[in-house]
Amino acid sequence: MADILTRVFRTFTSPADLKTDLTVSPPPTTCSSLLVGDHSVSRSVLLLTAVTAASQMGMKVMFFTQTQIQSLPLSLQNCVPSLSPETLKKIKFSYPRTLEDLLQQMASLHEPTNTSPTPPSLIIVDRLDSFLCGVRGGSHSGFHPGEQSSAAHLSALLCDTAAFLTQVLEQRSSTSGPCRVIASFQSEADTGQAGGEPPASDPILDVLDRYFQVRCTLDQDTGHEPASAGLQQVWHIYLSGRGITEAARTKDCEDRPGEAHEWQLLIFPNGLMEFKLV
Template sequence: MTDILKLVFRTFMSQTEGRKELTFTPPSPTTCSTLVVGDGGISRSVLLLAAVTAASETGVRVMFFTQTQIQSLPLCLQKRVPSLSPESLKKIKFSYPRTVEELLQQVASLHESTNTSPTPPSLIIVDRLEGYLCGPGAGSLSGFHPGEESCAAHLSALLCDSAAFLTQLLRQHSPSSAPCRVIASFQSAVDTGRAGGEASATDPTLDVLDRYFQVRCTLDRDGSYEAAAAGLQEVWHIYLSGKGITEASSTKDCEDRPASEWKLFISQDGLMEFKLV
């Protein structure tokens, strides 16, 4: 599932890195879900970059679920909007379910004709899972054990199952279609540490989510003196980990192996740039 994220990172790569050739490598069927863990504001920006990049660079339809209205795009996207095709932006559909029950209902209906015409969505994005998992009704879903972990498992399983079903529909339209992917963000109440994305304390809900999402993309803020001295507003480390990365690393073609660490630089004026570490 790192294909979309890798495309985002390369599209918005630091000028000092030079512009690498933008290529889109279809993911394997077993690496189609990614969980972005870290600060909610930065995670949302990454998800918006993923949505716009997927729609504009690969032409796929995107379904974006979030509880709160999108007030503005990240500055780096605002600068690109005039050059983006209106038709590509129309491929992104935003939906605002308020509770986890509403989210479950909307995800479960993604296969219906109103959502699959002319083609099904190829990317499902869920912004800030913690808002749904901790919100009203999250611990009392009918027919399920109470608790945030049970709700997380139910929602994750539905997202994966819906993506698998939509993949079948996509391949009925075009046998060469890549699978439907899922990207969600989650801000843990527990510090995720700085050791390559490994958690410094156990978050039971995050443990459940990790069972369903093949790749974890961990955002870790760099508070070092060097970051402040560079005149940047923020610097973030981005770590890619999980069984999806392990599977990709075992491929014979080294060029297809996903980079496991990047840096995100946010300038004083809000511009975002990525750099391969």
């Protein structure tokens, strides 16, 4: 189960759903999640995840992104109005410019200087596509086998790093383990498939799905609901992948609200984000 993401969804659930039983399930031994969809929305969700993990779960977070963050976005400030300096210190931002830079910085997490006194227990990578495909005016056209190989190389290193850091955390009897990985990716194909179905024409996304256990697909609702409800945007969120199906096999067949695999993200004009069970 995508325990960190669902923790975020539950934390910022809309008031109408507060009475719903949303107990958090025990975390799995490992979990890697891929957030697929619009860059701006996925980045806001990643930042909200980093802050939630640091403030509520006491986790040390490593956040990789090409775009420097000068200040927290308005949406995050409205969702979490009072952030302590101690919380922000648990989040380390790193700004690799190229895929080679990202690979080098990721590999450096194996070094003792980065595992002492406490290694990160959450690794976040913003916009994998920008590292794998470069900036092409918003287009991913022109894929070639080398980019698929790079996707596999980077994904394997992410999984290996998470496994290594999980061992370090276990050796130190840390309560914040295991180490999780969450990354975002915007596909060339339309990510808004009905029911969260993955697009069929993106070879890089096909490669990523082999490594990431859970797919979290963002699908914008283009109907009339946002304007009529005083909202700016409404997004559907679908959780899928082998991490979801494997977790389902270990649970009762009874469908329980607290384990829903579909949510809505409500974005208000002031940037406030709320999540709603579907």
